[in-house]
Amino acid sequence: MADPKAFLDVLKGRKSIRSFQARPVDSEVIKKILELATYAPTNCNQQAWNFIVVTDNETKERLVKEAASNTNLRRAPAIIVVTYDGWNYKEAIQGGALAVGHILLAAENFGLGALPMNSYGADTQIKKVLQVPASETICCFVLLGYPDGRAQAMQPVSRRPVEEVVHWGVFGTRKRPPFTYGPDDWTLETLRMHQRYYCRKTTLGKEMDIMSRDERALVRNTLAAVKTSILDLCSYDGSYVSEFPNVPVQMVDLLSETSLYTKAAAEQQVPQKIRQHIFSVYDEQASTLASQPVQTITMIYKLERLPAPLRSEMFSKAYATLEQGGEFIIFSRKSNPFLNLFFFIVKILFGNDVRKTGMYAFFGPYQPIRVSHTLTLLRRAGFTSIDWTGYFPVPPFYEQVYQMFLQYRKSEGSSYLHRETRLTVVSRLLSALFSFQGFMRVGRAGSVVVIRCQK
Ligand SMILES: Cc1cc2nc3c(=O)[nH]c(=O)nc-3n(C[C@H](O)[C@H](O)[C@H](O)COP(=O)(O)O)c2cc1C
Structure with missing residues (x-):
């Protein structure tokens, strides 16, 4: 376990890590991280969270295949699935999110890299694979491992200046992009x-x-x-x-x-x-x-x-x-x-x-x-x-759109960016259509x- 870092270094040094060394994470370190997660506050101190630790490749593969989880899962030595008693959705998400924050900082403290991930796939299938009771809400996945060279070299992403996000007293007006398609x-x-x-x-x-x-x-x-x-x-x-x-x-x-x-x-x-x-x-x-x-x-x-x-x-x-x-x-x-x-x-x-x-x-x-x-x-x-x-004439990216649609459906709306190509009758037909269409000038x-x- 790496020496603990100074608090501000931990806060400012954390960044999302998406590529890891093959080196496994010792279960004692994971336990320590999750113990620190339990120091997060919860409504009425209920601490109704649960943490499922997945390290075996077979389960990761099942999550990717059966629940359309993000394929990044395969590359992470350990995955922490954060769930919370779902009697009240808002409370579950708030309690779960605070625990995730602690996990990310604790991982940084011990020299590990982590990625909070919401493109984790279909809740119902995850519950089946991991035998999670229906009463639980799945809050977030956290990928955990030692950052590889590429991840270490990545610059941290920029933060909004605090003046831009702080409103003293009332919200007031704030300029923001229109976010429209036009x-x-x-x-x-x-x-x-x-x-x-x-x-x-x-x-x-x-x-x-x-x-x-x-x-x-x-x-x-x-x-x-x-x-x-x-x-x-x-x-x-x-x-x-x-x-x-x-x-x-x-x-x-x-x-x-x-x-x-x-x-x-x-x-x-x-x-x-x-x-x-x-x-x-x-x-x-x-x-x-x-x-x-x-x-x-x-x-x-x-x-x-x-x-x-x-x-x-x-x-x-x-x-x-x-x-x-x-x-x-x-x-x-x-x-x-x-x-x-x-x-x-x-x-x-x-x-x-x-x-x-x-x-x-x-x-x-x-x-x-x-x-x-x-x-x-x-x-x-x-x-x-x-x-x-x-x-x-027919947009070739329809092939990807179709794959996105399949991903969206299979992941129960958790993600649509294509991770794995799924071969179906329609995908083969589209492929044949685009081969036929080729680069004709139209x-x-x-x-x-x-x-x-x-x-
Ligand atoms: C709740 C939550 C869900 C996220 N889901 C994903 C995800 O599915 N895939 C991904 O690549 N990054 C995901 N991220 C990571 C964010 O993209 C990242 O935190 C953000 O760009 C800021 O970068 P930083 O974590 O390096 O500071 C998620 C972050 C949060 C907080």
């Missing part, structure tokens, strides 16, 4: 407010905006011929860094926190190329995107997320930054009956709040573009030679557009 409800300021904290929620480099194999391949194939350096505007999750040709890339993000995120994703995906890449932040005051003219600028599945005034501003700066003869290449999902139907259903089911659908929440608003409007803005920015092509019928503008 980009035009947002501004550069509210986009930054949202991204500063929200996008740093999960594993680095996770695919958010480019989830499908075909949409990704379209980027790879289109950029394959590029031999000059690239400036990529709004890189955000950085999940497609590995698709760039072997040229230096300058990745421009809206703020430094997102840029760090992109950089960490690139370090993970293309460590051998990281030295040739530059990570910078969009400067709204400057008239160009970079100090030197560039030959190629890309914007990859990000235009959907930008308010019209910011699009215009970026297009003008892209034009000003390009060398004569240079090219601006935009990949974007565009309005199409299938996509429109999808977003219509999403809004009916979850409401007009991007936070309620994890896949869109990370970087703000989301709306497939209108090509004609985009072409008008590009012409206004100075581009005269513009060429565009539509692809994929003009206006497409759900994705590639716009190429030359200066």
Whole structure:
């Protein structure tokens, strides 16, 4: 057991750990941590909590398979399932949460890493696998283990300044992002407010905006011929860094926190190329995107997320930054009956709040573009030679949407981000459909557009 740390070091040093060494955690250490958890306060001192410790792989596998638990479970040496007598839901969640807080700090104190996790799967199945009585409420899972090198190196995520969250006396007014799907409800300021904290929620480099194999391949194939350096505007999750040709890339993000995120994703995906890449932040005051003219600028599945005034501003700066003869290449999902139907259903089911659908929440608003409007803005920015092509009448990310639907159903609403691909008749049919559809150029019928503008 590591030497106890100073209290403030424990508080400030804790961070979520999502990758662990294979080394097991001694049961005496787990016991000590859970003993410290019992020092948390509870309503009327009922202490109606229970902690189930799972260390064997067979049970972890059953949780993943039968309860659609997060597959991270497999990588954690120990899992603590926190339950609380569910006679009163609010009280159970409050008591359980305080215990979880103690567990996380106690783990940090003993040199361990932990992750509180709510994407733990279907309550009813977990209760079956772990033989938990129906009367208990499952509050949270905590993954526990020794952080591996990658987890240790991860920077802690930024915290909101205390002045921003403290209200003396009354709540009063507080500026917050609109959280709607429509980009035009947002501004550069509210986009930054949202991204500063929200996008740093999960594993680095996770695919958010480019989830499908075909949409990704379209980027790879289109950029394959590029031999000059690239400036990529709004890189955000950085999940497609590995698709760039072997040229230096300058990745421009809206703020430094997102840029760090992109950089960490690139370090993970293309460590051998990281030295040739530059990570910078969009400067709204400057008239160009970079100090030197560039030959190629890309914007990859990000235009959907930008308010019209910011699009215009970026297009003008892209034009000003390009060398004569240079090219601006935009990949974007565009309005199409299938996509429109999808977003219509999403809004009916979850409401007009991007936070309620994890896949869109990370970087703000989301709306497939209108090509004609985009072409008008590009012409206004100075581009005269513009060429565009539509692809994929049926959006290829429907394969992922279907997997998400299966995950959502199986996990009883606990998560929908695809963890494991489930093979069913429908998934095979979709796969066959997308193979058939391929990369046919379909003009206006497409759900994705590639716009190429030359200066
Ligand atoms: C109740 C709760 C549930 C969480 N669930 C998940 C989860 O399912 N998956 C995940 O990767 N992180 C999860 N987290 C971790 C948060 O993303 C993380 O605490 C947050 O980004 C702040 O980072 P930090 O813990 O490093 O300070 C959860 C955190 C809390 C408090």
